[in-house]
Amino acid sequence: MKKIGVLALQGAVAEHIRSLELAGAEAVPVKRVEQLDELQGLVIPGGESTTIGKLMRKYGFMDAVRQFSAEGKPLFGTCAGLIVLANEIEGQEDAHLQVMDMTVARNAFGRQRESFETDLEVKGIEEPVRAVFIRAPLIKRVGAGVDVLSTYKDEIVTARQGNLLAVSFHPELTDDYSLHAYFVQMVEEASERSV
Numbered sequence: 001m002k003k004i005g006v007l008a009l010q011g012a013v014a015e016h017i018r019s020l021e022l023a024g025a026e027a028v029p030v031k032r033v034e035q036l037d038e039l040q041g042l043v044i045p046g047g048e049s050t051t052i053g054k055l056m057r058k059y060g061f062m063d064a065v066r067q068f069s070a071e072g073k074p075l076f077g078t079c080a081g082l083i084v085l086a087n088e089i090e091g092q093e094d095a096h097l098q099v100m101d102m103t104v105a106r107n108a109f110g111r112q113r114e115s116f117e118t119d120l121e122v123k124g125i126e127e128p129v130r131a132v133f134i135r136a137p138l139i140k141r142v143g144a145g146v147d148v149l150s151t152y153k154d155e156i157v158t159a160r161q162g163n164l165l166a167v168s169f170h171p172e173l174t175d176d177y178s179l180h181a182y183f184v185q186m187v188e189e190a191s192e193r194s195v
C-alpha cells in the first residue's frame, strides 16, 4: 500500500485522509519536513493559500517539497493547494512553490458564487466527479506541458503536468473519492518508475 501525506499546516486535512484511505492508500497528516522521507505522494489541501504558503516557508517545506517533487513523487493540490503549486498568481508579485507551469486567479468566481456544487466531466475518470467549489481559484493559463483534465463554463478547473495534479475545487468534501483514486494511481505509477 502506498503511503501518502496530507500537508497539515492549515486547511481541510481529515477529509483528505479519509478519501485517500477509501481510495486504498495509507494516509497521514504531515507537520514536519522529516516525514516527507517516508512518503510516496503528498496532498496540499484547500484552506487559505497565503497562510499555507507562510507556514510552509516558516517550517522549511518550500525547498523540501520542491525536492520531493523533483524526485518524481506526485503532488496533488486542491483549491488553495492548487494556488500553492502555481508558477504565477494573477495580481501578486510572489507565488509559492512555483512547480507547475500555470497562472491562477484567486477567488475567481466573485462574491455572487462564493460556493456551489456541480458534477464535472474529468478526463481519465469514467463517471462525472462531484465538485464543491468554495472561494475557488481558476487556472487562467497553462504551459505546453500541462494537460487540461476538466473545465467548468470554459474555464480550467483541473490540470495535470506529469506528476502534478491540480484541482480548483474540494474533492474531499463529498463521498466521491474518484479523484483521490486517480491520484493514488499516479503515485503507484511513479513508484513503479523509480524502482
Ligand code: GLN
Pocket: 045, 046, 047, 048, 049, 050, 078, 079, 080, 081, 083, 106, 107, 134, 135, 136, 137
Ligand atoms: N480563496 C482561497 C485562497 O485564495 C482558497 C479557498 C479554498 O481553498 N477553499 O487561498
